Amino acid sequence: MSRIDQIFSRLRAKGERALVAYFTAGDPSVEVTEKVVCAAVENGADLIELGFPFSDPLADGPVIQRASQRALQHGMNFERLIRLIELLRARVQAPLVVMTYVNPILRRGGGVIAKDLVQAGLDGLIIPDLPPDESGELGKALRQSGLDLIYLAAPTSSPERLRLIARRSQGFIYLVSLTGVTGARDQLPPDLIQHLRDLRAVTKKPICVGFGISTPEHARVVGEWADGVVVGSAIVRLIEEHASSPDLIRRVGHFIQSLKAPLESRGSGSGARGSQNTKSDPGPRTPDPGPPTP
């Protein structure tokens, strides 16, 4: 059982949802990333997603694009990423996942860089431009390295594709909430719950929803149906706005707390906010799969 599997089974047993917190590694520096990640874990983040910056981040909106550019300008590279993972692994228990694009991984030999990352303490990899049916030799090499390969499902994915993605994805399945790129949105897409049900109908694996999730209220609504939520741009923007402020760590910690509160186990009713891990509540956790909707 991988570290990611363990965290989800532990959370499920407690009736709790996971908060996956995204940080662009090296924005503005490796040192700051290390500090904010530790603060995030202390304040309730269950999984950490580290974005390794790529020059052409196709799946990302303006906030993460800017963060990637800053990180690259400040010299972010694989050697620094490995060091960052080693530092974090020594300090936190939470699973660490890297999100990057296929070209950097390919350029560094696929399985070769994956082994270095595993050795440093990495648990999983998310590559939005590597579809499961086209991952071929690279996918095989990455899986052999021991990393969980997490695939993305989109609102446009057909039932057949959902099944393929669910079958291949390890650790959890990353459901993209909307058609589009990363970035905070005011509203959740109206058809999100339906997509969640469609995906739930074909898999028992944990499902985390990302893209556009930016407030505790979003987290609460999505948490009704999913095993976890991914928050990225809203956190990265906070870092962008307060990078040089002595207040940065406190602000990030506070924001993480507010996102995690509605994901903690609910007793009965809606008194979840702030309540500590009480007893488990299978609740709406795993809605009856029912027949897959066409």
Place this chain on the structure above:
Amino acid sequence: MTPLVELEQAYAKAKKNPVFRRRLNHLLASYAGRPTPLTFAGRLTQQLGGAKIFLKREDLCHTGAHKINNTLGQGLLAQEMGKPRLVAETGAGQHGVATATIAALLGLDCEVYMGEEDIERQALNVLRMKLLGAKVTPVASGSRTLKDAMNEALRDWVTNVRTTYYLIGSTAGPHPYPMMVRDFQSVIGQETKRQIRAVERSLPDLLIACVGGGSNSLGLFSPFLSDHDVRMVGVEAGGLGLASGQHGAPLNAGSPGVLHGSYSYLLQDADGQVMAAHSISAGLDYPGVGPEHSWLKEQGRVEYVSITDEEALEAFQLLARMEGIMPALESAHAIAYAAKIAPKLPRNQKMIVCLSGRGDKDLQVVSQALERRGSGFGVRSESD
């Protein structure tokens, strides 16, 4: 992935549909002005004293470049698929203009993404697109050129995929785009084959075309690929020289990688970060290249060379003075290589150069470059 699968299916269906093909052929003839002539460059041939040089005149297409061949095909396909909105990326602006043109022709909405740097150097094409009713959206990210415009167009497409058709202008991007664009452009080579046979009663010995993403070159080359006696040369942007690192020549000086959904040669650093390309011609200012070119290079079927900014500028003037034709700076790269190699070939050999576009859009860039060199004509544009 799903939208790409849908596109592939729609294209496969359209290709077999006689009504679609008839409509496309009709528009190519009555709207784009095809067939374009094959011109014998007599004075240039005489001056260089070697192989006979023919020019395939894509510069005479409506909108001034070969790009319209592809936008007509894909525009009709968008209509078949019921998509009311087109998005496109553009470098030099030729593809943007060609997309805006067919959007106007077919009554579709159109938004074109263009890097800020390209907007500056191709102001005239920006105006043309706007006059044609398209929205031109500046792209300020990354190197602010073609690759970044393509990133932004792709982001728009994934966001608005249900209503929007992404009209890629080159043989790059994810499958089925490289195949589809090649097919729509291969009308260039098909005509050329008929035309050279009519005047010379034989196939050419050599084909030359510039390669950015690679659409005019594949359009010319692909109908000749199985004619093993026909040599082909693709000319990449050498920029300030390959040794300078400032160029757009991934096939000559890059390594394999994935950009915009295809695996092909790429300008990149040791960590796979894509590096900015450089070329005097905005249309060749792209760090990647169509995947079929990479394959043709590895097969050894096509030879790839590079031509510097300086050489292209010389060729631009050479063709203007010898033949009364101003080539696009992109096409001037092909002319430059032709001028280099023609004197070394016997007089009975025939080479065909794809003149992919006309040079009007480049006058400001050319004027500035000549001024810098001190060989200008004292013509300064108002905006300088």
